Amino acid sequence: MLIDYHLHNHFSPDSETDTRKIIERLQEMKIKHICITNHGEWFDKTEETVGVFEFNEVYSRLNSAKQEIEKLRPEYPNMDIAFGLELQYQPKAKDEIKKLLSKIQFDYILGSAHIMDEIVISGGLNAGNYFKDKSEEQAYTAYFEELLKWVEDGDFNNVAHFDIIKKSGYKFYGDFNPIPYKPIIQKILNKIKETGKGVELNTASMHHKCHQLFPHPEILKWCVETGIENYTLGSDAHELHEVGRHLDEALQIAKDVGIKYLSTYKKRQPTKIPISDY
Numbered sequence: 001m002l003i004d005y006h007l008h009n010h011f012s013p014d015s016e017t018d019t020r021k022i023i024e025r026l027q028e029m030k031i032k033h034i035c036i037t038n039h040g041e042w043f044d045k046t047e048e049t050v051g052v053f054e055f056n057e058v059y060s061r062l063n064s065a066k067q068e069i070e071k072l073r074p075e076y077p078n079m080d081i082a083f084g085l086e087l088q089y090q091p092k093a094k095d096e097i098k099k100l101l102s103k104i105q106f107d108y109i110l111g112s113a114h115i116m117d118e119i120v121i122s123g124g125l126n127a128g129n130y131f132k133d134k135s136e137e138q139a140y141t142a143y144f145e146e147l148l149k150w151v152e153d154g155d156f157n158n159v160a161h162f163d164i165i166k167k168s169g170y171k172f173y174g175d176f177n178p179i180p181y182k183p184i185i186q187k188i189l190n191k192i193k194e195t196g197k198g199v200e201l202n203t204a205s206m207h208h209k210c211h212q213l214f215p216h217p218e219i220l221k222w223c224v225e226t227g228i229e230n231y232t233l234g235s236d237a238h239e240l241h242e243v244g245r246h247l248d249e250a251l252q253i254a255k256d257v258g259i260k261y262l263s264t265y266k267k268r269q270p271t272k273i274p275i276s277d278y
């Protein structure tokens with residue numbers, strides 16, 4: 001039995017997937033513990049208003065998303081359906097984010113960094129604009145520095161897709177090797193440990209050319225060595241066919257690097273389930 005703790009439905013600005021279909025597909029796949037994690041801030045395909053966090057819009061959209069989950073839960077008593085959120089790092093929306101978290105109780109929150117210099121670096125239309133004038137070292141170091149600030153500053157549970165910069169970066173620089181970035185990555189991991197956060201194993205890019213888990217298994221080994229305790233698995237599905245994808249491979253990697261538990265969440269509190277039970 002697996003968990004899928006990163007799923008987008010039709011309340012996410014970048015997805016149209018029907019929630020009932022997501023639940024039923026995961027039920028067929030015997031994935032019991034699931035969490036819907038829509039974007040808080042706006043993500044539009046044109047990228048003209050990407051990252052905008054307008055409180056009333058976010059509140060009403062996510063409140064409706066929560067009501068829908070509450071309505072569906074009794075219909076699927078064998079499924080453990082959590083209500084979550086994916087939040088982009090943006091210090092300018094700090095007060096609005098705080099207000100949102102005081103008004104809506106989430107079970108689980110992912111912290112993400114997909115926008116650098118107002119460009120969506122996670123595979124958006126304009127991602128190339130971020131990389132084209134930068135060396136790999138410049139591009140990746142700036143990303144990890146941004147992630148470090150978010151981990152220091154942010155109110156969230158787990159870091160989403162830790163090294164998502166490689167999803168577009170590999171086209172410019174080839175396969176991602178984390179070793180040269182160990183000093184900055186280790187700082188992030190220390191801060192994750194210190195603030196009681198965790199790390200998700202995100203499979204969204206395993207079918208892409210870059211074909212790597214987020215984070216790279218080497219980084220996961222460092223996570224274990226650092227003593228980070230909470231881990232989730234997530235497909236980051238925006239479409240139905242992506243739901244639950246590659247999670248069995250991610251589980252095997254988790255076991256190989258020595259992760260002992262996967263966590264599920266209720267009202268932001270983790271419950272650790274021994275990985276041997278999966």
Ligand SMILES: [Zn+2]
Pocket residue numbers: 086112114160161
């Ligand atoms: Zn994301």
Ligand SMILES: [Zn+2]
Pocket residue numbers: 006008086236
């Ligand atoms: Zn996502």
